[in-house]
Amino acid sequence: MLFAVASLAVAVSMLFALIRALAGPSVFDRILAVNMFGTKTVLLIAIAGFFMGRPEFLDIALAYALINFIGTIAVMKFFRYRTLGLPRGGEDLGDL
Amino acid sequence: MGELSPLGLLRDGLAWVLVLGGSGFMLVGGLGVLRMPDFYTRQHAAGITDTSAAALILFALLLFAPDFLVAAKLVLILMFLLLTSPTASHALAQAAVASGVVPLADDWRTGENREAGRESAKDAGAGSGPASGERQ
Amino acid sequence: MHDHIILRVITKLLMPFIFLFALYVQFHGDYGPGGGFQAGVIFATGLILYALIFGLRSAKKVTPPRVLRVQLALGVLLYAGVGVVGIMSGAEYLNYDVLAEDAHSGQHLGILLVELGVGLTVSAAMTLIFFLFAGQEQ
Known part of the structure; x- marks a missing residue:
């Protein structure tokens, strides 16, 4: 019951984030919504692990949190500088 | 969850308080992301769900951790979320400012509307927009 | 750039x-x-995070692509080598039972x-793929 309430709230919030990601309007709104969706996914995986009595799901949640952060940083860097590695203008010090 | 020991009841009550608080923050934040008028206010709403709601729900899960390893992983996830979400928000807001997303709110120093000020600056032909001006 | 100090500090903290x-995950893989x-x-994600924040050049100083290519081959060699040790000991390719005295610890080791x-x-491989993707000029 407890976990059901929590996962329902997370799922509704994910739905809102998904609508925002589809609606836009700017690219930053979409990145924001996708980042939020990823954080909710981490919570949902953790809750589902406790719900099913398999706490080893937390490993997956941890990996997901990691990938979510790095994905957000990478997408943001790409949209701001149009490249992932070299800084704009080709100087020696790097980036972001 | 059903046992009637005082400690179990205390744990259940505390978990319900935390989960209801977290779910409330979660729904309010989700609604805010959907309904707020511009990017920066939406980011505020998303920040609520990323920190407050996530922390409360993870604390509720922590009360049900069966052994030490699970509790340590939950604390690690919590630490990770609390470090990375504000960092991502900060970087995202900075990228938005640098690429010229204008806040809807009035400027707190002058009290004038930023959108209007930007339009008049563009009309006057001020060369560098916010996108190119920030990094030099 | 030196203006993203928050990202730099958090990256150093997280890595x-x-x-x-x-x-x-590597060494707990047989239980979870x-x-x-x-x-x-x-x-590789950790290295990619480093490359994203501190730039490709400094990331290539930390893990030179030369070393990564050697590591790439070394992993395959280790995998195949374990199989060949099985053949040498008179069993099938990749038979773990003969690697130690008894079958159980042999399988564990294998x-x-x-x-x-x-x-x-x-x-x-992941780090090299990222280096190649990120290194291409526009």
Whole structure:
């Protein structure tokens, strides 16, 4: 019951984030919504692990949190500088 | 969850308080992301769900951790979320400012509307927009 | 750039935990979810984060592509080598039972070595793929 309430709230919030990601309007709104969706996914995986009595799901949640952060940083860097590695203008010090 | 020991009841009550608080923050934040008028206010709403709601729900899960390893992983996830979400928000807001997303709110120093000020600056032909001006 | 100080500090703070988590997934793979492939990807993720924040040039100083190519081959060699040791000891290719005195610890050792080989190869391959993608000029 407890976990059901929590996962329902997370799922509704994910739905809102998904609508925002589809609606836009700017690219930053979409990145924001996708980042939020990823954080909710981490919570949902953790809750589902406790719900099913398999706490080893937390490993997956941890990996997901990691990938979510790095994905957000990478997408943001790409949209701001149009490249992932070299800084704009080709100087020696790097980036972001 | 059903046992009637005082400690179990205390744990259940505390978990319900935390989960209801977290779910409330979660729904309010989700609604805010959907309904707020511009990017920066939406980011505020998303920040609520990323920190407050996530922390409360993870604390509720922590009360049900069966052994030490699970509790340590939950604390690690919590630490990770609390470090990375504000960092991502900060970087995202900075990228938005640098690429010229204008806040809807009035400027707190002058009290004038930023959108209007930007339009008049563009009309006057001020060369560098916010996108190119920030990094030099 | 030096203006993103928050991202730099947080990256420095997070990277040891990312590598620790990768090693946990690598060596805990026989009891929980995980294994060589996942651990390799998570390890490469740490390096990719470093390359994103501190630039490709400094990332290539930390892990030169030369070393990564050697590591790439070394992982496959370790995997295949465990198999060949099985043949040498008079059993089939990749038969773990003959690696130690009794079959149980032999299987334990064999899986550990094979997963280590997979992890080495995958982390090197992921990092190299990112270097190639990020290094291309527009």
